[in-house]
Amino acid sequence: MSDLLTLAFTSFLVQNIILSQFLGICSFLGVSNKRSKALGMGLAVFFVITLSGIVTWLIYYKILEPGGITFMRTIVFILVVAAMVQILEMAIKKFSPLLYGSLGVYLPLITTNCAVLGVALLNIQNNFTLSETVVFSAFTSLGYTAVIIIFSYIREQMLKAPIPEGFKGIPSGLIAASIMALLFKGFVGLI
Amino acid sequence: MAKKKKRLTPKQNVIKGLIKENPTFVLILGMCPTLGVTTSLENGLGMGLSVLFVLILTNTIISLIRNIVPSEIRIPVYIVVIALIVTMLEWLLQAYIPSLYASLGIFLPLIVVNCIILGRAEAYASDNTIFDSLFDAIGMGLGFTLGLSTLSFVRELFGTGSVQLLGFTLFEANVAASFLVQPAGAFLTLGLIIGIINTIKADKAKKKKAIMDIKIAAALKKKAEKVAALKAKEELANV
Numbered sequence: 001m002s003d004l005l006t007l008a009f010t011s012f013l014v015q016n017i018i019l020s021q022f023l024g025i026c027s028f029l030g031v032s033n034k035r036s037k038a039l040g041m042g043l044a045v046f047f048v049i050t051l052s053g054i055v056t057w058l059i060y061y062k063i064l065e066p067g068g069i070t071f072m073r074t075i076v077f078i079l080v081v082a083a084m085v086q087i088l089e090m091a092i093k094k095f096s097p098l099l100y101g102s103l104g105v106y107l108p109l110i111t112t113n114c115a116v117l118g119v120a121l122l123n124i125q126n127n128f129t130l131s132e133t134v135v136f137s138a139f140t141s142l143g144y145t146a147v148i149i150i151f152s153y154i155r156e157q158m159l160k161a162p163i164p165e166g167f168k169g170i171p172s173g174l175i176a177a178s179i180m181a182l183l184f185k186g187f188v189g190l191i
Numbered sequence: 192m193a194k195k196k197k198r199l200t201p202k203q204n205v206i207k208g209l210i211k212e213n214p215t216f217v218l219i220l221g222m223c224p225t226l227g228v229t230t231s232l233e234n235g236l237g238m239g240l241s242v243l244f245v246l247i248l249t250n251t252i253i254s255l256i257r258n259i260v261p262s263e264i265r266i267p268v269y270i271v272v273i274a275l276i277v278t279m280l281e282w283l284l285q286a287y288i289p290s291l292y293a294s295l296g297i298f299l300p301l302i303v304v305n306c307i308i309l310g311r312a313e314a315y316a317s318d319n320t321i322f323d324s325l326f327d328a329i330g331m332g333l334g335f336t337l338g339l340s341t342l343s344f345v346r347e348l349f350g351t352g353s354v355q356l357l358g359f360t361l362f363e364a365n366v367a368a369s370f371l372v373q374p375a376g377a378f379l380t381l382g383l384i385i386g387i388i389n390t391i392k393a394d395k396a397k398k399k400k401a402i403m404d405i406k407i408a409a410a411l412k413k414k415a416e417k418v419a420a421l422k423a424k425e426e427l428a429n430v
Contacts, residue, residue, distance in 0.1 A: 019374060019375075020374045021227070022222075022223050022224075022226040022227035022374065022377070023223055023227075023301075024223070025222035025223045025225075025226060026220070026221075026222050026223065026306055029219070029222065071278065071281075071282070072278070073300075074274055074277055074278050074281070074300045074303055075271065075274040075275065075278060078270055078274050078303050078304070079267075079270075079271070079274075082267060082270065111270075111304075112304045112306060112309055113304070114223045114301045114304045114305070116304075117300070117301060117303065117304050118223075118297060118301055121297055121300055121301070122297060125297065164386075164390065165389075165390070165393055166386050166387070166388075166389035166390030166391075166392075166393050167382075167386040167389070167390070170219055170382075170385060171382045171383070171385045171386030171389060172382065172386070173382070174378045174379070174381050174382030174385065175378065175379055175382040175383070175386075177378040177382075178375045178376070178377075178378035178379035178382060179375070181373075181374045181375035181378055182375040185373070185374075185375065
């Protein structure tokens with residue numbers, strides 16, 4: 001149990017997926033300029049990563065490994081992720097049109113979000129058990145959601161700052177992310 | 192080809208990817224490996240060349256099958272093609288350059304979801320000839336390699352104090368700010384490089400505009416002089 005807690009904490013803060021693993025940077029820079037967008041994207045990513053993490057783990061250990069075709073994992077995983085996104089989109093549309101209104105536009109973008117495939121591959125690379133996979137996937141994606149929301153607040157404030165013309169937008173965003181990465185480095189001492 | 196734009200020559204096409212539409216510094220695509228593997232020049236180059244390899248094959252294949260694939264399912268088809276090529280690359284590297292395979296780690300299979308590759312497939316190879324797509328891929332791949340090697344060069348030089356390539360020391364600096372090799376340094380270096388490039392570009396545009404203004408003013412002046420001279424002539428004739 002304490003192992004799982006440590007894992008949760010590590011994947012949420014210390015080894016934060018954006019600030020120390022560099023996965024999902026494109027969407028991080030792309031949608032973090034508005035608070036509402038960041039929240040929608042964060043939640044959609046949370047659902048997709050957690051579900052696809054579990055499904056890919058099951059497929060890898062129940063089908064690919066017994067079949068001796070583990071070398072196919074990259075192709076199989078990306079197809080699983082694409083299918084999961086599609087299914088999730090249809091399910092949300094059917095059961096909660098309200099949620100679909102806020103998440104719908106972000107779902108198609110998630111297939112090519114490297115955080116999703118990255119977490120699926122990391123689960124296998126780290127030889128996680130199923131319970132570890134669940135915890136790792138859920139907390140890693142929560143870490144993504146938390147950072148992207150915090151960052152959207154920072155960027156909204158930065159719009160008011162007198163930044164030199166050439167540094168407006170992405171460059172100043174990257175520099176702010178650098179400072180945030182330094183702050184998150186401070187969490188290393190916690191464990 | 193519905194929109195008949197001016198066709199670029201191979202050389203222009205390559206230069207477009209290398210400089211004008213550099214994927215790292217101008218289009219800002221494929222940021223995850225850009226930040227993730229650029230701790231040393233060797234890794235940066237390895238990643239850049241891997242992407243070049245994948246991009247050349249995927250762009251050519253997708254351009255080849257662009258008329259067969261129904262447009263409703265083109266994206267899944269592209270993704271499968273890309274995933275196949277990346278799997279092939281994984282085998283090749285694992286067999287022939289295991290050290291690079293190990294140091295690129297998870298970012299190697301993640302080339303599948305690199306936005307540059309799907310982006311070029313969708314935006315270029317899906318409606319251009321094989322020949323053009325090949326050169327587009329070479330330009331974009333080299334541009335990505337250039338971006339990654341610039342970033343990793345700066346980070347390795349000032350982060351560890353020297354740049355190593357294949358066991359040789361290329362450059363040495365008397366600083367070793369290990370901060371730059373860490374994640375925070377990656378964001379900072381990339382932010383600064385893009386910012387500086389944007390500033391230079393804005394300056395250039397301003398200068399160009401200033402020069403144009405002067406030229407226009409000069410042309411107007413010339414015209415006015417001409418008119419004045421003509422008028423003077425006419426007056427002379429009248430007299």
